[in-house]
Each structure stands twice: as C-alpha cells, then as structure tokens.
Amino acid sequence: MRLRDNPIIEVSRKLDCTPEQAWALVTDIALPTRADGELVGVEWLDDADAVAVGARFAGHNRNEVLGEWTTTSVVTEVEDGRRWVWSVGTDDAEPWALWGFEVDPAREGVVVRQWGRFGPGDSPLRGMIAAQPEKEARIIAGRMAVWQAGMEANLAALAAALD
Template sequence: MLYRDAPTVEVSTLIEGATVDQVWDLVTDITLPTRAAGELESTEWVGDPGVAVGARFRGTNTAEHLGTWVGECEITEVDPGRRWVWQ
C-alpha cells in the first residue's frame, strides 16, 4: 500500500449495555489512547476543545529508537453519535 492511495482505518463493533452517548464520550476522548501501552504519551486540544469540524488536537509520541515527536490532527467530519474523522 502506498501513502498516495490514502489508506484509512475504519472499525465497527457492537457494545452492549452502554448508551450511544456513553460510547460516543469514550470514542471521542482524545486522552483515552494515552492510557494504553504504546508510544502515544499525551494529547491536548489546540484552541477550543471539542469534537467539531476544524478543531485540532496534538499528540506527543515517544519511541526508544525514534525519539519524541508531535503530530497535530484536524477534525474533518463529524456525525454526532456515529462517526468522527480526523487527518
């Protein structure tokens, strides 16, 4: 696969026993992935916090052989309670 092919990731799963709002709050919590083992160390909103088209957030990553780097994402699509997309 090549970068110019615009690779994407999409995941769907059924979560029983939770409301749509509860799941949406988890899915859109930009700090949640920092609680899992991995290279993502911290996240923060850039400007006004919240899931909205045009909003930005930043993640700081660290890997032993690569050092530390920062990536900034912009939210490009939001369908509340169903889907949000960032680049």
C-alpha cells in the same frame, strides 16, 4: 503495498453500552493515552475543548524506533453521536494521515470502529520510504501493524472503561 494508494487499517469491537456512552468515550481525545500505543499525551489547542469541525489538538508520541514527535490534528468531520474524523499533519489539503472513530448501534450494544488512512502529505513516513524505496512495502506493513495494535488497545480501553 504502496503509500500512494493511501492504505487503510480498521479495527472494530462490539461493546455492551448505549451509543451515547460509546460516543462520550470515543470523543475523549485522551483515551488513547490510557492504552498501550504511541500516543502518550494530548491537549486541545486554540481554546477548543471538544470534538467539533475545525477544532485542533496536539498529540505527543513516542516509539522505540522513531523516537518522540508531536503532531497537530484538525477535526474535519463530525456526525454527532455517530462519527468523527481528524487529519494529522501540517497541511489540511494533504494530511499525513486521517483517523476516525465510528459508533453504530447494534442489536445489543454498539459496534465501535477506529480506522486510520495513510495520507498523501509530506510526512516523516514518506521521508523514510524515499530513503529506502526498495523497502516501501515492509515499512508500510510495519507502520500498519503498529497502528492496528494501538487501535486494538484503544478499543480494549473503551471496553475496560465500561466495566
């Protein structure tokens, strides 16, 4: 596995709710702070207050191995009621990562997907790999496992919010 291939991780879950209910939940940027994961705080920037193309938000993260850090994200795509995508990092042209939520109607309820793609940007992850290139695949696999666990926790929090 190589970072230059921009690996993607995705999780999905069927929820017993309407697409509108799911959309309201996945567009709450604070949702992941209520789940078990790295994101521990978030706030809108520049007077933004909702998911819209160009809206920015800060994410405060914590990890036992990596410590604490803050990122700036920009909403890059919105298909209202269906999909939203945000880039993370300091350069919109080459973000550290892209993340997204998608809501698809199902026969009964909806399927919600959260996905993340490692970006080409000059991220701290790129620096870790540069310092230990022989461990690139292990470093990426480790980050993907963290991302997957966080996404699964986010979707569990969505399901819990509907109960």
